[in-house]
Amino acid sequence: MVDNKLLQNLSQNLLEILKDEVYYDITIEVGIDPYVKIYRAHMVILCYRSPYLRRILSTDKNYNDGSLKHIKLPNISPKTFQVILRYIYSGRIFLEEYDTLDIIKILVAGNELGLKELIDYIQSFLVEYETNWMELNFNEIYRISFENQSFFKLQKFCNDLISREPDKIFKSLNSPSIPEKLLVSLIQSDNLQMSGIKVWEHVLKWGLAKNPEFPSNPTDFSKEEFDTLRNSLQQCIPFIKFYNLTSDEFSNKVLPYKKILPRELYKDLLKHYLNSNNQMIKKFEPGVTREINKEIGGNNNIDSKIITSQHVELILKWIDMKNSNTITSIFTKLIYKDTEYKMKLLFRGSRDGFTIEKFHEICDNQSHTVIIIKVKGSKEILGGYNPITWKACGFTNTKDSFIFSFKRNDDIEDHILSRVVDKECAIINGDPSFGFCDLHLFGECYCRRMSYEKPIRETKDLFSCEEFEVFQITECD
Numbered sequence: 001m002v003d004n005k006l007l008q009n010l011s012q013n014l015l016e017i018l019k020d021e022v023y024y025d026i027t028i029e030v031g032i033d034p035y036v037k038i039y040r041a042h043m044v045i046l047c048y049r050s051p052y053l054r055r056i057l058s059t060d061k062n063y064n065d066g067s068l069k070h071i072k073l074p075n076i077s078p079k080t081f082q083v084i085l086r087y088i089y090s091g092r093i094f095l096e097e098y099d100t101l102d103i104i105k106i107l108v109a110g111n112e113l114g115l116k117e118l119i120d121y122i123q124s125f126l127v128e129y130e131t132n133w134m135e136l137n138f139n140e141i142y143r144i145s146f147e148n149q150s151f152f153k154l155q156k157f158c159n160d161l162i163s164r165e166p167d168k169i170f171k172s173l174n175s176p177s178i179p180e181k182l183l184v185s186l187i188q189s190d191n192l193q194m195s196g197i198k199v200w201e202h203v204l205k206w207g208l209a210k211n212p213e214f215p216s217n218p219t220d221f222s223k224e225e226f227d228t229l230r231n232s233l234q235q236c237i238p239f240i241k242f243y244n245l246t247s248d249e250f251s252n253k254v255l256p257y258k259k260i261l262p263r264e265l266y267k268d269l270l271k272h273y274l275n276s277n278n279q280m281i282k283k284f285e286p287g288v289t290r291e292i293n294k295e296i297g298g299n300n301n302i303d304s305k306i307i308t309s310q311h312v313e314l315i316l317k318w319i320d321m322k323n324s325n326t327i328t329s330i331f332t333k334l335i336y337k338d339t340e341y342k343m344k345l346l347f348r349g350s351r352d353g354f355t356i357e358k359f360h361e362i363c364d365n366q367s368h369t370v371i372i373i374k375v376k377g378s379k380e381i382l383g384g385y386n387p388i389t390w391k392a393c394g395f396t397n398t399k400d401s402f403i404f405s406f407k408r409n410d411d412i413e414d415h416i417l418s419r420v421v422d423k424e425c426a427i428i429n430g431d432p433s434f435g436f437c438d439l440h441l442f443g444e445c446y447c448r449r450m451s452y453e454k455p456i457r458e459t460k461d462l463f464s465c466e467e468f469e470v471f472q473i474t475e476c477d
Contacts, residue, residue: 011090037078051114123153196241230260349468376466396427405456422451
């Protein structure tokens with residue numbers, strides 16, 4: 001057993017090295033005028049402790065010429081960098097000594113420098129000890145967590161809170177101060193468990209709060225005021241589940257503001273609520289599935305041995321929510337013109353063979369494909385979406401692919417959705433996979449996060465495919 005006293009002594013010795021004024025071989029300039037400070041350090045320690053700094057120094061052509069190196073880190077304040085530099089040398093940090101805002105700054109700077117252990121440690125500390133602060137400052141935490149793909153624990157905290165207490169989230173935020181991007185993210189979140197009318201009320205409150213000079217009664221609005229409110233809410237309206245409202249909710253809460261709705265949407269809503277069978281119809285809109293007495297593709301059942309039409313609706317929702325230029329945005333527009341789409345089966349392992357050669361023979365040059373895998377010996381389903389055509393070899397660059405998993409084939413709520421973060425390596429074609437290791441499809445199958453925002457399995461163990469299917473989103477004949 002290692003004596004903690006020995007580790008403390010080692011940590012203290014390394015801090016003494018940091019103070020050395022003779023043997024340093026690099027200077028680091030941090031901050032922006034007038035708040036700039038220069039620190040002395042040692043390349044060998046920085047290279048082994050920070051992947052970011054190692055990458056910078058390894059690209060320096062004069063790295064080994066013996067001269068004093070100088071680098072600049074303008075995005076990090078001197079106060080924050082001093083804390084991080086002490087951590088880099090000593091391996092120790094005492095977060096209890098800092099205010100929560102300072103801890104957040106250390107987290108963001110640590111992420112920039114690639115300090116994975118520090119990132120994980122700070123996130124755990126915040127979730128365990130600063131829950132109340134994060135709830136009160138949800139706006140900032142949500143923004144930071146989803147601007148940095150490494151902050152998985154904070155992202156989970158935010159999503160869990162949205163799912164568990166959506167009213168609390170909206171009430172805790174000062175409505176006019178909520179950035180539009182955050183509001184849109186909240187209302188389109190898969191984790192938001194809130195009725196359509198409440199979402200509409202919160203969005204409307206936000207828009208009105210941004211225009212406090214408006215009359216309290218919409219009947220007194222001028223044309224210019226309706227136009228202003230429409231412009232304020234135009235990014236939010238597509239994600240409101242208007243077709244899920246009751247007739248009274250639509251009449252009392254939406255109709256007074258009909259002039260801010262897109263004309264085609266308003267006309268379609270009127271038809272919907274005037275139709276005596278409207279309880280049997282749900283319109284397809286961004287973030288909402290559509291059911292018109294028959295399932296997608298005009299059939300009650302998708303041609304799959306793995307998934308049901310419920311899985312299909314959710315997968316199409318993910319595609320539509322993410323992409324603005326893929327076939328699903330076309331899908332969304334044409335569905336209003338009664339154009340229907342289906343998931344066409346291209347490949348099935350039990351029918352066509354579980355080989356890479358057969359996959360390429362059938363799937364190469366096919367775009368907008370969804371791959372579905374049934375994990376052998378379990379009820380687990382894995383899959384991925386590739387908007388670009390499959391090829392015989394090479395990498396595919398796309399920002400619109402994603403991978404997913406369902407822990408049980410009979411429970412669509414228990415799922416993980418993971419968007420691509422390294423678009424340069426989104427799709428590997430030759431030995432087909434999503435990312436380098438995120439979802440490896442043939443031979444030794446496994447999921448190990450590399451190119452996508454989070455892992456879709458709890459384990460990195462190898463698994464076998466019981467069934468393998470590839471579908472293409474196509475227009476019905």
